[in-house]
């Protein structure tokens with residue numbers, strides 16, 4: 001498993017930004033587990049080049065979503081194949097539920113993940 005543990009690169013407004021990985025170093029359509037202090041995030045680079053960050057645990061039974069299969073703008077949980085929209089975090093019908101999505105930004109070729117700053121302070 002490909003894991004990285006990070007500490008906040010700075011707080012801005014209500015978000016703490018974590019420098020995750022260089023854009024070029026993230027493989028297309030393959031998830032990467034990023035630990036931002038106490039929060040585990042699944043980071044994806046879609047075939048369009050879009051970067052998405054979501055909660056790394058499936059709402060069904062905690063499947064590791066970074067290990068799921070990516071198809072278009074969705075990831076399929078590796079445990080029981082629930083389909084999750086990487087844009088909205090919504091589990092697709094007939095199943096239900098959702099995962100948290102996190103904002104990302106790219107600066108100078110570096111991907112940053114934004115987490116609620118209050119959560120960082122609580123950890």
Ligand code: FES
Pocket residue numbers: 058059060061062063077078079080081082
């Ligand atoms: S744990 Fe993800 S579908 Fe069951």
